[in-house]
Amino acid sequence: MKLWNHYHIAHTVGEALRWLAEYDGRARIVAGGTDLLLDIQQGNHPPVEALIDITQIPELVSVEADGDLMILGAGVTHTAIVEHSAIRARATCLAESCGVVGGPQVRNVATIGGNVAHALPAADGTLSLVALDAEAEIASLDGRTWHHIRDLFLGPGQSLIDPSKQLLTRFRFNLAGRHEATAFKRIMRPQGVALPILGCAVWVRLDDSGERFAAARLALGPVGPTPARAAEVEAALVGQAANTETITNAAKMAQDQLHPRTSKYRATAEYRVEMIGTLLRRALTLALSRARTGEVVPEGIGA
Numbered sequence: 564m565k566l567w568n569h570y571h572i573a574h575t576v577g578e579a580l581r582w583l584a585e586y587d588g589r590a591r592i593v594a595g596g597t598d599l600l601l602d603i604q605q606g607n608h609p610p611v612e613a614l615i616d617i618t619q620i621p622e623l624v625s626v627e628a629d630g631d632l633m634i635l636g637a638g639v640t641h642t643a644i645v646e647h648s649a650i651r652a653r654a655t656c657l658a659e660s661c662g663v664v665g666g667p668q669v670r671n672v673a674t675i676g677g678n679v680a681h682a683l684p685a686a687d688g689t690l691s692l693v694a695l696d697a698e699a700e701i702a703s704l705d706g707r708t709w710h711h712i713r714d715l716f717l718g719p720g721q722s723l724i725d726p727s728k729q730l731l732t733r734f735r736f737n738l739a740g741r742h743e744a745t746a747f748k749r750i751m752r753p754q755g756v757a758l759p760i761l762g763c764a765v766w767v768r769l770d771d772s773g774e775r776f777a778a779a780r781l782a783l784g785p786v787g788p789t790p791a792r793a794a795e796v797e798a799a800l801v802g803q804a805a806n807t808e809t810i811t812n813a814a815k816m817a818q819d820q821l822h823p824r825t826s827k828y829r830a831t832a833e834y835r836v837e838m839i840g841t842l843l844r845r846a847l848t849l850a851l852s853r854a855r856t857g858e859v860v861p862e863g864i865g866a
């Protein structure tokens with residue numbers, strides 16, 4: 564049985580959108596195919612008449628830094644993100660999270676847009692975009708609109724993006740400046756396919772003295788149906804001394820406030836609560852050191 568009947572390679576966003584309109588709900592966008600093709604093969608996806616390949620659209624595969632603003636095409640692969648010098652230095656959590664996705668074959672084709680559009684709360688690159696407070700651009704035949712990334716997630720696997728009519732085109736976010744830094748940590752259980760037990764991306768800003776937290780964003784997943792921010796912990800960090808005691812208290816607070824479920828494929832709820840504390844402590848400690856020293860060496864990127 565054929566899994567799809569037609570395969571079209573779009574060269575512009577407009578062309579991709581026109582193909583989607585022509586198939587009136589029976590076509591799907593394909594980028595790296597690392598989620599979609601498995602879903603189709605395993606019967607977890609409604610029948611698809613046509614696949615619209617977006618990997619040849621130049622604006623979707625471009626990475627541009629405009630001063631402190633990074634504009635990242637949705638079709639950029641995980642490998643390209645990991646190798647990009649400005650992302651490594653100034654959006655380090657994104658390089659670190661994309662660097663642990665699957666193996667090299669997956670990272671060479673899997674795109675950041677596919678990771679976000681699939682809308683899973685454990686998606687690694689997605690968690691970093693949430694910590695970076697990114698915005699996402701959605702294109703339809705009616706025009707383009709920017710959305711806060713968190714507004715894209717409606718539930719596990721459910722996105723604001725209408726897959727029959729819309730395309731995720733770009734992300735934009737600020738690169739870390741003076742006294743700002745990010746970090747990503749993850750614990751996973753390899754079971755043939757990678758299955759994260761918990762991922763944690765953090766962004767911090769210190770005050771001018773470098774002694775106190777001025778702002779923080781903490782993204783964790785999966786701890787609920789969508790990628791989560793620990794908003795109360797973020798607020799509690801502001802104004803506190805940037806030291807081990809504050810980080811330990813923040814980790815404890817997150818353990819009290821986030822409620823991951825027991826999952827037979829991932830781990831028990833109790834273990835995952837422990838890991839919230841462990842990963843948050845590690846990620847905050849690393850981000851703090853980076854923000855203070857300005858020295859950044861990405862960690863944990865897979866071979």
Ligand SMILES: Cc1cc2nc3c(=O)[nH]c(=O)nc-3n(C[C@H](O)[C@H](O)[C@H](O)COP(=O)(O)OP(=O)(O)OC[C@H]3O[C@@H](n4cnc5c(N)ncnc54)[C@H](O)[C@@H]3O)c2cc1C
Pocket residue numbers: 591592593594595596597598599600601617637638663664665666669672673674675676677678679680681685686687688724726729730731732755756757758759
């Ligand atoms: C062996 C293996 C290991 C993996 N390990 C990890 C892991 O450790 N961490 C992790 O987070 N993920 C992991 N994944 C999942 C997957 O690789 C990522 O989610 C990847 O980023 C998906 O991107 P893609 O380009 O392959 O998306 P596709 O499979 O091409 O598309 C996924 C979905 O997004 C839609 N879509 C894609 N691009 C767009 C767009 N621009 N606009 C609108 N809709 C779009 C598609 O229609 C489809 O519904 C793994 C997958 C495999 C096969």
